[in-house]
Amino acid sequence: MIIMQTVKDKLKNIGEDVLSQIKEGKNPSLEIPIRSFSNIIYDEKIKLLRLGDKTSRRYFFNVAHAKKFMQTLIIATRCKDLLDEKIHASLREMFYNVKHTLQNSNENTFDEQTESDDIIEDLEVMLGTLREQLHLNADASGRIVGNMSIIDAGDTIHLNKLGTGGWHIPSNVEDIKFDRIDAEYVFVVEKDAAFERLNEDKFWKKNKCILVSTHGQAARGTRRLIRRLNKEHDLPVIVFTDCDAYGWYIYSVLKAGSMNLAHTSEKLATPDAKFIGLTMTDIVEYDLKKHTIKATEQDIRRAKELLNYKWFQHPLWQREIKLMLKKGYKAELQALASRGFKFISETYLPDKIEKKDFLP
Amino acid sequence: MIIMQTVKDKLKNIGEDVLSQIKEGKNPSLEIPIRSFSNIIYDEKIKLLRLGDKTSRRYFFNVAHAKKFMQTLIIATRCKDLLDEKIHASLREMFYNVKHTLQNSNENTFDEQTESDDIIEDLEVMLGTLREQLHLNADASGRIVGNMSIIDAGDTIHLNKLGTGGWHIPSNVEDIKFDRIDAEYVFVVEKDAAFERLNEDKFWKKNKCILVSTHGQAARGTRRLIRRLNKEHDLPVIVFTDCDAYGWYIYSVLKAGSMNLAHTSEKLATPDAKFIGLTMTDIVEYDLKKHTIKATEQDIRRAKELLNYKWFQHPLWQREIKLMLKKGYKAELQALASRGFKFISETYLPDKIEKKDFLP
Numbered sequence: 008m009i010i011m012q013t014v015k016d017k018l019k020n021i022g023e024d025v026l027s028q029i030k031e032g033k034n035p036s037l038e039i040p041i042r043s044f045s046n047i048i049y050d051e052k053i054k055l056l057r058l059g060d061k062t063s064r065r066y067f068f069n070v071a072h073a074k075k076f077m078q079t080l081i082i083a084t085r086c087k088d089l090l091d092e093k094i095h096a097s098l099r100e101m102f103y104n105v106k107h108t109l110q111n112s113n114e115n116t117f118d119e120q121t122e123s124d125d126i127i128e129d130l131e132v133m134l135g136t137l138r139e140q141l142h143l144n145a146d147a148s149g150r151i152v153g154n155m156s157i158i159d160a161g162d163t164i165h166l167n168k169l170g171t172g173g174w175h176i177p178s179n180v181e182d183i184k185f186d187r188i189d190a191e192y193v194f195v196v197e198k199d200a201a202f203e204r205l206n207e208d209k210f211w212k213k214n215k216c217i218l219v220s221t222h223g224q225a226a227r228g229t230r231r232l233i234r235r236l237n238k239e240h241d242l243p244v245i246v247f248t249d250c251d252a253y254g255w256y257i258y259s260v261l262k263a264g265s266m267n268l269a270h271t272s273e274k275l276a277t278p279d280a281k282f283i284g285l286t287m288t289d290i291v292e293y294d295l296k297k298h299t300i301k302a303t304e305q306d307i308r309r310a311k312e313l314l315n316y317k318w319f320q321h322p323l324w325q326r327e328i329k330l331m332l333k334k335g336y337k338a339e340l341q342a343l344a345s346r347g348f349k350f351i352s353e354t355y356l357p358d359k360i361e362k363k364d365f366l367p
Numbered sequence: 368m369i370i371m372q373t374v375k376d377k378l379k380n381i382g383e384d385v386l387s388q389i390k391e392g393k394n395p396s397l398e399i400p401i402r403s404f405s406n407i408i409y410d411e412k413i414k415l416l417r418l419g420d421k422t423s424r425r426y427f428f429n430v431a432h433a434k435k436f437m438q439t440l441i442i443a444t445r446c447k448d449l450l451d452e453k454i455h456a457s458l459r460e461m462f463y464n465v466k467h468t469l470q471n472s473n474e475n476t477f478d479e480q481t482e483s484d485d486i487i488e489d490l491e492v493m494l495g496t497l498r499e500q501l502h503l504n505a506d507a508s509g510r511i512v513g514n515m516s517i518i519d520a521g522d523t524i525h526l527n528k529l530g531t532g533g534w535h536i537p538s539n540v541e542d543i544k545f546d547r548i549d550a551e552y553v554f555v556v557e558k559d560a561a562f563e564r565l566n567e568d569k570f571w572k573k574n575k576c577i578l579v580s581t582h583g584q585a586a587r588g589t590r591r592l593i594r595r596l597n598k599e600h601d602l603p604v605i606v607f608t609d610c611d612a613y614g615w616y617i618y619s620v621l622k623a624g625s626m627n628l629a630h631t632s633e634k635l636a637t638p639d640a641k642f643i644g645l646t647m648t649d650i651v652e653y654d655l656k657k658h659t660i661k662a663t664e665q666d667i668r669r670a671k672e673l674l675n676y677k678w679f680q681h682p683l684w685q686r687e688i689k690l691m692l693k694k695g696y697k698a699e700l701q702a703l704a705s706r707g708f709k710f711i712s713e714t715y716l717p718d719k720i721e722k723k724d725f726l727p
Contacts, residue, residue, distance in 0.1 A: 097560035100704035159530025170519025175510040175535040200457035344460035
C-alpha cells in the first residue's frame with residue numbers, strides 16, 4: 008500500500024509540475040533520464056547494470072518533442088486511472104486504450120505499440136519505479152513450489168500443496184506477501200521438464216528449497232519474485248541451466264540484468280545468484296561426453312560476447328566459456344537422464360550442493 | 368490405477384507376443400497402425416480427426432525394419448520401467464536415457480530425438496493410449512482458476528484460492544481427480560493477458576465458470592484437461608481467441624484435433640467446444656474498426672486452408688473466414704480495451720454469453 012501511494016503521488020507530481028510551469032509562463036517540459044547505451048553502466052559496487060546520471064528534457068513547444076510530450080502525459084494519466092481503479096492492464100491493452108484520433112485531425116495519439124511501450128519505459132525511469140508498480144503487467148511465465156505460503160489478492164496459497172502443477176507466477180508480483188517460509192535457498196531451473204522431474208522426486212522437500220522454473224528466459228514477474236525472496240528473506244539463489252550460451256545468458260540476466268532493461272536491474276536482478284551447472288567440467292565429471300551436441304554458430308558468437316561481460320570476468324567463468332569455445336560442444340541438462348531418470352535429483356544436484364561446487 | 372494396470376499389461380503383451388513368435392520359429396514382427404496422411408480421416412459421427420484402419424508390420428529379420436524393431440522394444444521396455452517405478456519422464460529425457468552405443472560397434476540405438484519421438488507415437492497408436500499414460504510428459508503451459516477443487520499427487524488444490532497466478536497446468540493430467548466442481552462451463556482464452564484481466568475482474572466468480580488460459584496453441588495437458596472437464600462433467604466449453612487465422616486454428620485444434628496428432632484427437636479434442644469471438648461481426652458491432660490490423664500473407668494463406676476444413680463448413684464459419692479474406696484485416700481481443708479496460712469482462716463477454724452468440 009505504501010508503494011501505491013508513493014507512485015500515485017509521483018504521477019500527480021508530474022501533472023502539478025507541468026501546471027505550475029504553465030502558470031509561470033514557461034515552456035512546459037519533463038526531465039527524463041536517458042536510457043540509451045551511452046548511459047548504461049555496470050556498477051561494480053552493487054554488481055548490476057544500471058543507468059547513469061544523464062538526462063534529457065522533453066519540451067511541449069518543440070516540434071520534435073510535442074508528440075512525445077503529449078504521449079507521456081496521456082500514459083501518465085491512464086496509469087493514475089489504473090491505480091485509482093485498483094486494476095492492472097497489459098502493455099497491449101494500454102496501447103489500445105490510449106490509441107485514438109485527435110479531434111478534427113487525422114493524427115493519432117499513438118500508431119504502434121512500440122510508441123506506448125517506449126513512453127512507459129520513460130515513466131519507469133522518470134519515477135524510479137517498475138512498470139508493474141504503475142499497474143502495467145508484462146508477459147507471465149514460470150512456476151513455483153516449495154515449503155512456503157504467500158498471500159496474493161486475499162488468498163493464502165500454500166506452495167507445498169500444489170500437486171504436479173505448481174503455482175503459475177503471475178506477471179505482477181508487487182503485492183504478494185510472504186506469509187511463511189521454511190526453506191534454505193531458492194533453486195531456479197531453466198526448463199519445465201527439469202522442474203517436473205525435481206518436483207516429482209520431491210527435491211524441494213528433501214533439500215528444503217523453493218523450486219522455480221523460468222521456462223526459458225525468465226519473465227519479469229519471475230525475476231522480481233526471485234529477487235524479493237533473496238533480498239527480503241536472505242535466501243541464496245542457485246541457478247541451473249543447460250551448458251550453452253543461451254543458458255549462461257539466462258543466468259546473466261537473472262544475476263546482473265539486461266542491457267535493454269538496465270533501468271530495472273535494481274528491482275529485478277539478483278547479484279548474489281550462483282550457478283550450479285550444467286558446466287563443461289560436469290560433462291567430463293559425470294560422463295556425459297557422448298551426449299554433447301555440436302555448438303552452433305550462434306552459440307559461438309554469443310559465447311564470445313559473454314566473455315566480455317564484466318560479471319563474467321571471474322577466472323572460473325572465463326575458463327568455462329573458453330572451454331566451450333575450444334571443445335566446440337554444449338550439453339543439455341536432460342543429458343543427465345542418460346545416467347538414469349533420477350540421477351539428477353538423487354546424485355548430481357545433492358553432490359554439487361554439498362560440495363558447494365558453484366560458479367560465481 | 369485401472370489405466371496404469373491396463374497400459375502395463377499392454378506393454379507386457381508386446382514382449383510376450385514377440386517371445387512366442389520366436390518360440391514358434393517365426394520372424395518376429397509388430398503390427399503398427401499407419402499414421403501418415405493417407406490414413407487420417409475426419410469422422411463425421413464423432414466430429415473428430417482420427418486414424419483409419421490401415422496398419423503395417425515391422426519385422427525383425429528385414430534390413431529396412433530391424434533398427435526400428437529394436438528401437439520399439441527399447442522404448443516399450445523403458446516405458447514399462449517408468450510405470451513400474453511410478454515416475455514420469457519428458458520426451459527429451461527418454462531420448463537421452465535410451466541413446467547408447469551398441470557393444471562392439473559404432474552403431475547407436477538412437478541418434479536423434481526425432482527417432483525416439485517417432486517410436487513413442489508408434490506405441491501410442493499400437494496400444495491405443497496417450498503417451499501421458501505411458502508416463503511420458505509433453506511440454507507444459509497454461510493455467511486454470513475457478514470454483515473447483517482437484518486432487519493431484521496427494522494434494523487437494525482449491526482452484527478458487529490461487530490469487531492472481533492460478534494453477535500451472537502440468538504436462539500430464541491423467542491422474543488428476545476432480546474433487547468438487549461448482550461451475551457451469553469452461554471458459555478458455557488464448558492469451559495470458561486476457562486471463563489476468565478476467566481473473567482480476569473476478570469473471571469466473573461472477574459468471575460461475577472455470578477459467579483456462581492456453582498461452583497460445585494449447586499444450587497437450589491443457590487440451591486433455593479441457594476435454595476431461597467436458598466429457599466427465601458435461602461442462603460446455605467456450606473458446607475466446609483473437610480474430611485471426613492463428614486464433615481460429617487454436618480453436619480448430621481444441622475442437623477437432625490436429626493432423627499430425629490425429630491418433631490422439633479422441634483423447635485430447637473437445638468436439639462440443641463453441642467459439643465466442645472475437646469475430647469479424649464483433650468488429651462492427653463493438654466499434655473496433657479503427658483497431659484492426661492488416662492481415663498478413665500468412666493470415667490469408669492459413670485462412671484459405673481453414674476454409675477447406677470439414678469442421679469449418681458451417682455457413683457461419685464460411686461467412687466469418689470469407690469476410691476476413693474480403694476485408695483484409697484482423698483484430699486482437701485486446702482491441703476491446705479501447706472501450707475501457709473492463710469492457711471485455713463487464714460488457715462484451717456477458718452480452719455474448721447471454722445471447723448465446725457463438726460460432727459452432
